[in-house]
Amino acid sequence: MNRRTFIMGGLGTLGIVAGGGALFTQRPEFGRLPQGERLARMQASPHYVNGKFQNLVPVQVMNEANGENRFVAMAKFLFGDKSHLSPKQAMLSKKTDLHSLNPQEDIVVWLGHSSFFMQLGGYRILIDPVFSPYASPLFFINKAFPGSNVYSAEDMPEIDVLAISHDHWDHLDYPTIMALKPKVKHIVCPLGVGEYFEGWGFDKELLHEEDWDTEIKLADDLSVHILPSQHFSGRFLTSNPTLWCGFAFVTPQRRVYYTGDGGYGEHFKAIGQKFGGFDLMLGENGQYNMAWHAIHMLPEETAQAAAEVGAKQLLPAHGGKFALSRHPWQEPYRELTKASRGKGYQLVTPEIGELAYIDSHKNTLFAPWWENME
Template identity: 60%
Template sequence: MKRRTFILGGLGLLGAAAAGGTGYLHSPRFGRPFRPERLARMQASPHYINGRFECLTPVRGLEGDEQSLLTGWLKYFLEDKTERVPDAPLPSKKTDLWAQHQDEDFVVWMGHSSFYLQIAGRRVLIDPVFSSYASPVFFANRAFPGSNVYTAADIPEIDILIMSHDHWDHLDYPTILSLKDKIRDVVCPLGVGEYFEAWGFAPEQLHEEDWDTDIEVYPDFHVHVLPSQHFSGRLLKQNATQWASFAIVTPQRKVYYSGDGGYGAHFRTIGEQFGGFDLALLENGQYDRQWHRIHMLPDETAQAATDLRARYVLPAHNSKFALARHTWQAPMQDLATASKGAAWHLLTPEIGEKIPLWAPDGFPEWWNRTE
């Protein structure tokens, strides 16, 4: 048993046992076995090796010996988490998405890695998580007070749902079910479509593709499925499905979403391939030196932004769930420092704030508020 499987699997089993044992493990939220046709497509991918997906350059998810890593996880669950969770509700705004003109290009960060994007007359929703926790059990990974601003009722009809991978803090079963009747098309990497079919989506709604695939979802509206340096899995089995980053390309604009992942040469390759981006939505949070190969440190996020030739950067994967041992403010503080003197501009809106894509304004350092 691999070190990562041993640690994460043990924690997962403890949680599942507390939530109701083996019956709970058969809940639809865990997915189902792959249909033969889907599995054949997955196995045909050059990134599917020995029964699992791999990064472009295989990496160890966790660095260190088994004893030190297990000790680290135990400390994470047992030690004081006071500074990892804000002591007051986070400031937020709630943009009325139903009232927005559909021809206006803008983005709304919904906390963690959830985004609502209007671009070229299309409504795009990215990795929506509206539940109060991101875990197989209700008592783990609780959302920060003030960070859960939106519900499914606040979301208008969605042209494209982009799903980066199957981790609980990105693929949220209750959220997807509550949005199902509003979603027209789904773009996801290989294997992830099995969840959507199991949850009642029609196969013709799914654009499920391997890395380096250009999907023209609508005329002149392209979503490119691209590599990332991460992993997948909702309990014990790791890397059964693929993970991805994405480029959304229209005649007027280019937007990049990193999904989760560590820093690698793929950022420079993608930047060169697309000639830069108007906006990059980049992971910046829930990091640790022991797993920075699969979650970027803030200085690596800054370098990725430079490699991508981004004009504006909107950080994600922070300020909603405490999945790492850093303070809740650290991702924003450290990236703000790393952005000084950069060729790109850092955008730091409050959760729920509307940001026009053509001329975003400056933002206050809301994470440093003391009142």
């Protein structure tokens, strides 16, 4: 084989790989970038600068903590020792029959990672549902822990409100969303995220898509507030094409705050002052690393945030299903338990599928189930 033949063959192979990659990213789960009227709304936001969204305070998504740049971090994530990142046995769970619940009871059921089913003021709310075995478009990345996928779309009753905090794969899951499609009455999401739903054939009338610090009044007795978080977005190569957020769910009797993903910042104090406290905070706690400390909280920061927003109860999110970081899978629960001692809130740690009450007087002490697993 001469040099020219070798080079042409190599170029041909690269062309095939590139062409296959281009076709792969045309799959519907990648979605499409915002356009038209939606893009014009985004461009009018004070948080949209130079073609992308930005945080309230500029932060680096990745820094080189301990000499670990993004390439080193990715290499460790893909090829490093994973023996301590996930349980050696099936996750403990208690599968609650969601169809049989009294709809007038204010309850929450953790479905694993950052997915929650909640009943509030007679409304059924589903937050960031991911029922797929992988939080990734690739079958070998971000596999769910054994036993953590105990719920499916078929287990969900009719959903009054589907709340999506941002477009990352572990929060916006195409197969789950499409399976839920016939059951969803309203969708709330931050600016730009509605483009995914329209591209996937959802009726535009279902969408309530707003900027930070906006109230979405779905009924006289139910409001959903889109709130700031310190994070980022994007499902492939485009950086921050859509907004990310936390949510406050408010009825005449209750207030529940979901942080979404994000690092610690002054926005927690502002949210606490604005709402005067919450009956429950669903707080990010897991998948942290000092290399991306600005966009994921450490457990002690989750505890601090819960205190600052005035939460009566704290239920941790973002753990127990996917290993997206390098810490041992049990560490977030152990560290948050220590950080919560002496705080003014009750730490609520149900197993996946175990019912918890939003009324702090009704909950009993949950066992530290992570200590009963290897």
